[in-house]
Amino acid sequence: MEIGFLGLGIMGKAMAVNLLRHGFKVTVWNRTLSKCEELAAEGASIEETPAAVIKKCKYTIAMLSDPSAALSVVFDKDGVLEVICDGKGYIDMSTVDPDTSLKISEAIEHKGGYFLEAPVSGSKKPAEDGQLVILAAGKKELYEEIIPAFDVLGKKSFYLGQVGNGAKMKLVVNMIMGSMMNAFSEGLCLADRSGLSCQTLLDVLDLGGIANPMFKMKGPTMLQSSYSPAFPLKHQQKDMRLALALGDENAVSMPVAAAANEAFKKARSLGLGDLDFSAVYEAVKVAEGSASATK
Ligand SMILES: NC(=O)C1=CN([C@@H]2O[C@H](COP(=O)(O)OP(=O)(O)OC[C@H]3O[C@@H](n4cnc5c(N)ncnc54)[C@H](OP(=O)(O)O)[C@@H]3O)[C@@H](O)[C@H]2O)C=CC1
Numbered sequence: 001m002e003i004g005f006l007g008l009g010i011m012g013k014a015m016a017v018n019l020l021r022h023g024f025k026v027t028v029w030n031r032t033l034s035k036c037e038e039l040a041a042e043g044a045s046i047e048e049t050p051a052a053v054i055k056k057c058k059y060t061i062a063m064l065s066d067p068s069a070a071l072s073v074v075f076d077k078d079g080v081l082e083v084i085c086d087g088k089g090y091i092d093m094s095t096v097d098p099d100t101s102l103k104i105s106e107a108i109e110h111k112g113g114y115f116l117e118a119p120v121s122g123s124k125k126p127a128e129d130g131q132l133v134i135l136a137a138g139k140k141e142l143y144e145e146i147i148p149a150f151d152v153l154g155k156k157s158f159y160l161g162q163v164g165n166g167a168k169m170k171l172v173v174n175m176i177m178g179s180m181m182n183a184f185s186e187g188l189c190l191a192d193r194s195g196l197s198c199q200t201l202l203d204v205l206d207l208g209g210i211a212n213p214m215f216k217m218k219g220p221t222m223l224q225s226s227y228s229p230a231f232p233l234k235h236q237q238k239d240m241r242l243a244l245a246l247g248d249e250n251a252v253s254m255p256v257a258a259a260a261n262e263a264f265k266k267a268r269s270l271g272l273g274d275l276d277f278s279a280v281y282e283a284v285k286v287a288e289g290s291a292s293a294t295k
């Protein structure tokens with residue numbers, strides 16, 4: 001199977017490499033073209049525009065940072081829409097809002113193409129290991145045709161029905177994750193300021209009913225203030241923002257998520273946006289520090 005791949009960031013690179021290592025022919029494009037060279041070393045072909053990738057491949061996957069990137073790659077000059085046509089499938093795995101996904105879907109189907117949104121749960125390591133959880137929605141036929149690629153990229157794929165449902169599910173999941181990360185950061189701060197060992201807190205958490213892979217993986221590196229990005233904080237804040245907008249639309253009150261979003265915004269204002277999202281702990285520490293300084 002020949003697959004086009006647009007966007008070679010943390011996730012896109014890992015996913016494209018994984019496809020290559022499982023025998024897929026992959027043609028890549030990235031806005032910063034130099035990033036394609038590492039993929040060429042793994043056997044990928046390179047094209048200079050999204051349109052050229054679409055022209056060459058029956059199926060193309062996109063993994064881009066946010067709604068504005070996802071729209072730009074489709075609608076701008078030399079973009080997907082210039083060449084997509086009958087018989088071609090476009091699968092957007094970026095995390096975006098349902099309206100962005102719908103806009104892309106309508107434009108592609110208007111040109112005769114097929115569209116699937118398929119955001120993922122799981123980060124850099126699951127992407128490298130083919131252990132993502134894929135949340136697909138849109139054209140069912142395209143979902144069935146692309147399953148061989150999803151089987152390589154993920155440990156489980158869900159088909160969620162009409163376009164928008166995949167985006168919504170992803171935003172709900174990441175809203176919960178971002179709120180948990182904030183509660184975890186506050187807990188670490190509280191343990192530290194009240195004279196407890198944070199390492200002992202991690203050990204206690206890991207043995208109880210709220211043990212989870214995120215606390216287990218991120219806890220030790222947070223205690224070392226080590227935030228090499230697996231999931232960049234700026235993307236987590238984007239997801240909180242988009243989830244809160246979904247809450248607005250549906251009149252769902254989300255005070256916990258709103259407070260978590262403020263902490264991620266604070267972290268971005270401190271220049272932590274390109275670090276891992278667990279760096280929100282640093283913003284929480286700053287906030288706690290200024291609170292105790294004013295006592
Ligand atoms: N990292 C993670 O753990 C996870 C991320 N996601 C989601 O996956 C998506 C990608 O994440 P990740 O790989 O971490 O992000 P990165 O920031 O590492 O990569 C972003 C990619 O988008 C491209 N891009 C950004 N703006 C534009 C634009 N205007 N036009 C064209 N291309 C653009 C970048 O190109 P360039 O190289 O030129 O900057 C790069 O290829 C995001 O939607 C994120 O929320 C989902 C699950 C997990």
Ligand SMILES: O=CCCC(=O)O
Pocket residue numbers: 095120121122123174231
């Ligand atoms: O969108 C990013 C999700 C990261 C994860 O699921 O660990």
